[in-house]
Amino acid sequence: MKTFFRNIHLYLSLVSGLVIAAVCLTGGILVFEKELEQAWHSERYFVQPAATSALPLVRLQEAVKAYKADAKIAGVKVYADPTRTVEFSLAGGPEGGKKPEGNKATAGRSEEGRSRQREGTGAKGEKGKGGEGGRGPVVFVNPYTAAVTGELNYRETVFFTVMTLHRGMVGGPVGKLIVGVSTLMFLFIIGTGLVLWWPATRKAVKQRLKVKWSGGWKRLNHDLHIVLGFYSALFLFVFAFTGLAWSFEWFNKSIYAVTNSPMERPEPPVSVTPAVAAPTGALTPDAALSRARQLAPLAVSYALQLPKEPTGSIRVATLRPNAVYENATDEVFLDQYSGQVLRQQTYEQRNLGQRVRGMFKPVHTGAIFGWPSKIISLVVCVLGFTFPITGLILWLNRLKKERRKLRRVAMAA
Template sequence: MKTFFRNIHLYLSLVSGLVIAVVCLTGAGLVFEKELEQTWHPERYFVAPAATQRPLSELTTAVRAYKPGSRITGLKVYADPGRTVEFTLADVPAEVPKAGARAGRGNDQAAGSENARDGKSGEAGKAGGEGGRGPTVFVNPGTAAITGELNYRETVFFTLMAVHRGMVGGTVGKLVVGVSTVLFLFILGTGLVLWWPATRKAVKQRLNVKWSGGWKRLNHDLHIVLGFYAALFLFVFAFTGLAWSFEWFNNGIYALTNSPLERPVPPVSAAPTAAAAFTPDAALTLARQLAPAARFYSLQLPKDAAGSIRVATLRPGAAYDNATDEIYLDQYSGRLLQTQTYEQRSLGQRVRGLFKPVHTGAIFGWPSKIISLLMCLLGFTFPITGTILWLNRLKKARKKSARQLVA
């Protein structure tokens, strides 16, 4: 029986090993993306706390002067006075709302809201796809000075993400990565079957690397022993990664949790009036009153005359960055149209929202990120050590056959 599983393990590895190695290596490079960005460009993210902060209207004016013609789609204000305010821009100038736009606005904002919840909005923008997301501009809240600009497509992390998600091969590359990920799940399963010791005495050998052995024995242990320790983590990373490869997998999450697949449609604002529009400053003040202890306040501005202002707030101790509470405000009167806490989301939305922090290792902060980094690096080595192990066995089998022929 083990021969059968060994053949399955071998042939699946030969088919997908190169893709798995590349995906694991690029995944390792993405684990500490946020921390590395902040380390390389601290001026973008951190400033000396000021006694008073400028109103958002003044910061908005500074951004528009810095990027004439750009449309501000959202902004993020941190409770930490030492953090800059982040303005997200669209690639194209704001369009003049057309007649009948009110009817179609709801679905657009619903999609944006749902994507933001599970982390897709950032990925869509990073990939330069839907929504026309442009650069992020950072502003000092105390001085209104522009401290930096981030164009994700120009960073090394964009390249790593493109390789990680689809081997820079578009739809075909995405499918190749997805299929290889499915094969990886079977490789891990058959690997555990092959690892299982035949006797209790052999357990110790399968749990410890013999560093003093020859290079062949060391290669064997690096593949077999470390493979056992990494298998569960790699299985979780691969399983959650399927959510970015196959739509049927995402649909299955909602089906298994008996949750509606349709994204909720956010409320729309009342008809425009002659009165001044409700400003981001007023929206931020109201959000701070409703959630005074929030770690940040993320405002998504309306795209047309019918849209509402969406404000997402993150509680202290939240499970992950997208586990936010949300409020929707009329863009003209500021009237509170709708609220939704994280707990009020459907089970499917909450489960799907967990996939990204689990996949990236961010779910428990630095400890889980370090584990994720180590496991990804090990995942990169396994196709290499496994190939060497296979070649050594082939060489040994040839020598045995030659001896038998001589005899």
């Protein structure tokens, strides 16, 4: 029976090994994407808090308009942390405008938008429209001086290239399918690997749980593949399983089917256009932010999505200090004229399918428990990159051994 599982393990590994190695390597790089991005461009994300209070958003908007004359502001994100800049998400379009002196950044979109699109979710439903980097740029502004501190375009970053490799080997829909099929194969590879690892006797258990560093290179290669493969199997299985959500639509649909939840979210509510235009017009971002702070005074961040139409509503996503993960936000829609709450939903009020699907990204990236789980994720991704290599060496050594055996039998005959 083990011969049967060994053949499955071998042939699936030979077919998908190169893709699996690339996916694990790129996945390891992306584990600390946020931390690396903020470390490399700290001036974009962080400022020195001033003794005075933050300037009104309208002043910051004027700075964005001065920086990029044709900018169309689609949203704004304000953090409770006084050291964070304010992020203005711009609608896609010409990227005119000059960059501030000392700015290392290029054009792009906000962390929240980038994270939400990579997770495959949007405001109207779980499946977002547009691919990676499909949003306009994001401009970062010092809330105390109104100075533009940077601009980000995800498509122009190294991480976007790494992400496209991770998701589809830069091969579009075909590459995405190849990665998805290889991921499915990887699940069977992990399962058959555990069957092959299972020791026949109690005495052999100790050998399968400990790397013999003092052995020859062949023994060391064997232990690196077998022993470390056992310790990382559960993590790799979870990472591969959750990764299927970005490869196959049927997998996403099955999440909602199993949880008996509707996949599509309801349309955003509409604002009631006043019969007589108000002297001040629609609600200002400052007024919307003030209203959001009244509703969620302890939130870590407030992300305002501004309406595109006269009947549209202002969507505000707030993140609690004890949120399960970064996108576990509470949501409220405000009438853009009166500020009245049109619809409100906490994270707990999302349907089960949305909550389960939302957990896939933090679990897949190892962000679910913060730094400890991220470090584990990085180590496991590095090991996943090595297993196709050590496995190939094991197979080649076995082939050589069998050939020598056949030669000895032939000589004896």
